[in-house]
Amino acid sequence: MSYLLRVQLPDRPGSLGALAVALGSVGADILSLDVVERGSGFAVDDLVVDVEAGSLPDTLITAAEKLPDVHVDSIRPYSGMLDTHRELELIDHVATAHSNRLQVLVDGASRVLRVGWSTVMEIGPHGAFRVVGSPGAPETHAGDAPWMPLKKATMLDGDADWVPQVWREMDTTLAAAPIGNTGRVLLLGRPGGPEFRPSEVARLGYLAGIVATVLG
Secondary structure: OEEEEEEEEEOOOOHHHHHHHHHHOOOOEEEEEEEEEEOOOEEEEEEEEEOOOOOOHHHHHHHHHOOOOOEEEEEEEOOOOOOOOOHHHHHHHHHHOOOOHHHHHHHHHHHHOOOOEEEEEEEEOOEEEEEEEOOOOOOOOOOOOOOOOOOOOEEEOOOOOOOOHHHHHOOEEEEEEEOOOOOOEEEEEEEOOOOOOHHHHHHHHHHHHHHHHHHO
């Protein structure tokens, strides 16, 4: 069984080693790691760890947070390894796809940016509608999107009135970016969190902007 942990820890030599030892003490092996963000004296890392079947995720949180100044932002089941900074590979896949390029985009964005789902939205005569969605995208669509059109990548308020109730019940964090000047946006949903970090929103903006150029 594998889990994806998002951990905030001191950005100093030895911190990651101490975390690895702490997780190892409860039978967890770190399979892969990605630095999400670095700030003044801290780092936010995503780690995929493997544990024996039946192990409780709470033991991982307890082991990690026994260390000074270490906090687990989130933990969720995860399959596979981290696709670390694969935006360029995704852009290439979109560029070389013979059809359904937007579908290639949303499928890949969910994996690359590590979210539960992604969709491309557009505004029509009857309000906002979904153009394409990744596997796992909710059946309930947002019928209104007062934040569109969008000028830049941004985090969205997951408790706003326009957010479908089922999304709110799943505590879905949201971020979106314009796909060039097409009026379309790439919307990401992360049920259960964690919140999007500023670096993740920036990556989303770069990805959507370059893809817009590729799509012409």
